[in-house]
Amino acid sequence: MLLKLQNVGKTFIDKQKHTSFEVFSDIDLTIAENQFVSILGPSGCGKSTLLSMVAGLENTTEGSITLEKREIKKPGPDRGMVFQQPSLFPWLDVKGNVTFPLKKSMNKQQAELEADYFLKLVQLSKFKHHYIYELSGGMQQRVAIARALAMNPKVLLMDEPFGALDEQTRHILQDKLLEIWQQTKKTILFVTHSIHEAIKLSDRIIVMGTRPGRIISDITIDFPRPRDRENQQVITLEKKIMNLLKTEINKVLKEELADEIQHSS
Amino acid sequence: MKFSIAAKRIMFLIVVIGIWQFIYSLNIFEAIVFPSPITVATALYEGFTSGDLVKALGASFKHLLFGMSLAILFGTIIGVILGKSKQADETAGMYLIALQSIPSIVWVPLAIMLFGFTEFSVIFVVVLGGTFVMAINVRSAIQNVSPQLIRAAKTMGTQGLRLFYRVEVPAGIPYFMTGIRLAWAFSWRALMAGELLSNGPGLGYSLSYAQDYARMDQVIGIIIIIGVIGAIVDHFVFSKLEHTVMKRWGLLR
Numbered sequence: 001m002l003l004k005l006q007n008v009g010k011t012f013i014d015k016q017k018h019t020s021f022e023v024f025s026d027i028d029l030t031i032a033e034n035q036f037v038s039i040l041g042p043s044g045c046g047k048s049t050l051l052s053m054v055a056g057l058e059n060t061t062e063g064s065i066t067l068e069k070r071e072i073k074k075p076g077p078d079r080g081m082v083f084q085q086p087s088l089f090p091w092l093d094v095k096g097n098v099t100f101p102l103k104k105s106m107n108k109q110q111a112e113l114e115a116d117y118f119l120k121l122v123q124l125s126k127f128k129h130h131y132i133y134e135l136s137g138g139m140q141q142r143v144a145i146a147r148a149l150a151m152n153p154k155v156l157l158m159d160e161p162f163g164a165l166d167e168q169t170r171h172i173l174q175d176k177l178l179e180i181w182q183q184t185k186k187t188i189l190f191v192t193h194s195i196h197e198a199i200k201l202s203d204r205i206i207v208m209g210t211r212p213g214r215i216i217s218d219i220t221i222d223f224p225r226p227r228d229r230e231n232q233q234v235i236t237l238e239k240k241i242m243n244l245l246k247t248e249i250n251k252v253l254k255e256e257l258a259d260e261i262q263h264s265s
Numbered sequence: 266m267k268f269s270i271a272a273k274r275i276m277f278l279i280v281v282i283g284i285w286q287f288i289y290s291l292n293i294f295e296a297i298v299f300p301s302p303i304t305v306a307t308a309l310y311e312g313f314t315s316g317d318l319v320k321a322l323g324a325s326f327k328h329l330l331f332g333m334s335l336a337i338l339f340g341t342i343i344g345v346i347l348g349k350s351k352q353a354d355e356t357a358g359m360y361l362i363a364l365q366s367i368p369s370i371v372w373v374p375l376a377i378m379l380f381g382f383t384e385f386s387v388i389f390v391v392v393l394g395g396t397f398v399m400a401i402n403v404r405s406a407i408q409n410v411s412p413q414l415i416r417a418a419k420t421m422g423t424q425g426l427r428l429f430y431r432v433e434v435p436a437g438i439p440y441f442m443t444g445i446r447l448a449w450a451f452s453w454r455a456l457m458a459g460e461l462l463s464n465g466p467g468l469g470y471s472l473s474y475a476q477d478y479a480r481m482d483q484v485i486g487i488i489i490i491i492g493v494i495g496a497i498v499d500h501f502v503f504s505k506l507e508h509t510v511m512k513r514w515g516l517l518r
């Protein structure tokens with residue numbers, strides 16, 4: 001197994017208010033190489049926090065996360081991350097952004113060859129000398145994907161990468177991502193709150209519940225892609241996941257409503 | 266009617282000069298107190314052809330260049346320290362605002378007592394005029410780097426000193442540019458304050474010299490030069506630079 005999460009828990013402690021908030025505990029998860037795994041859940045279930053912990057941006061409160069048997073303590077180029085916001089460097093052109101993580105490990109010529117390859121993969125070769133402000137949101141996110149892939153990470157972490165894009169662009173990029181995944185055979189851990197997106201893309205969906213955050217279902221999708229919305233198997237699975245999440249979403253709504261009443265009284 | 270921006274500005278200037286000439290011709294004020302536009306223009310022309318004003322300008326720019334360079338250097342160092350160290354900022358950050366709010370002319374008596382009527386005194390005042398505003402902006406530059414960019418850089422294995430000079434420094438350039446522009450504006454004012462009370466050479470000194478000899482035409486001429494230089498440098502150097510940087514950094518539409 002490539003990536004292994006054992007009894008992972010996260011508690012945020014507010015030192016000033018002396019309060020603590022447990023996001024989740026006892027998360028166990030193993031992810032095999034070349035798998036496309038989605039983590040799906042309502043907001044507040046801690047799915048993005050979990051991904052940040054795999055990236056090494058957040059530390060674990062309990063348990064351990066290991067990548068190829070080595071414990072993750074801090075961020076590193078063996079895990080590429082794509083955020084919801086493209087997070088590109090505006091002072092560099094497209095090519096400069098893609099070669100940014102490569103400067104340490106290879107010479108300039110090598111890095112540029114790598115960048116050319118991955119920019120071709122995301123179909124942005126024509127734009128390599130453009131600056132970020134000249135690109136659309138979808139193009140920016142493609143640069144971010146190329147940048148993450150160029151590091152040749154063992155696992156690609158994606159935190160709702162298409163969440164800020166319009167519907168049409170999102171569909172195009174989902175298809176593009178599948179194509180890239182089939183070409184590069186990367187292991188992908190993909191966080192989303194869209195059931196359809198998870199079904200369309202993944203080999204496996206980890207469904208998370210909330211308050212406290214936990215895994216409520218681990219679904220392997222064994223029917224082939226492409227998975228159209230009208231496909232009967234897709235519809236059945238969508239309903240199944242919807243039912244799983246309904247109680248979770250209701251829980252959040254009820255809690256928020258209770259808060260509201262408390263505050264207004 | 267539509268006019269180009271340049272045409273509008275020139276027309277405005279003509280109107281202002283016209284009013285000036287009109288008031289002059291009313292003879293309310295004595296000519297020695299209220300010179301005509303033509304007398305002022307002649308004084309300027311004579312000043313430049315005789316080389317006096319050229320020399321004064323050269324000296325002023327020399328003071329400015331030295332003073333501003335030092336202000337930018339010191340301001341950057343102070344700003345980086347306060348921006349990077351929370352301890353330092355909590356301890357000394359407040360005083361930066363206090364120092365910035367002191368008008369630069371206030372430093373002139375201090376400079377004269379410390380260094381006498383020398384060019385060094387002038388430069389000292391210019392340095393004090395520009396340093397604090399530069400420091401405040403550099404501090405903001407460091408403190409306002411988008412946390413998201415830092416997170417992204419970290420996932421690419423960038424940390425420590427590399428993170429500082431590959432991400433934090435370039436990300437802070439827009440604030441840095443604003444800092445330089447403000448440092449220029451404050452230094453320019455400080456320069457004139459310092460030179461007015463100095464023993465020359467310099468534009469400010471020429472101004473107080475002209476006043477001593479009751480040459481109102483020269484006084485107004487020099488005031489015009491000071492304003493024109495301020496506007497030209499701001500418009501053609503700093504605004505342009507800042508605009509380019511802001512655009513590239515995606516801070517403009």
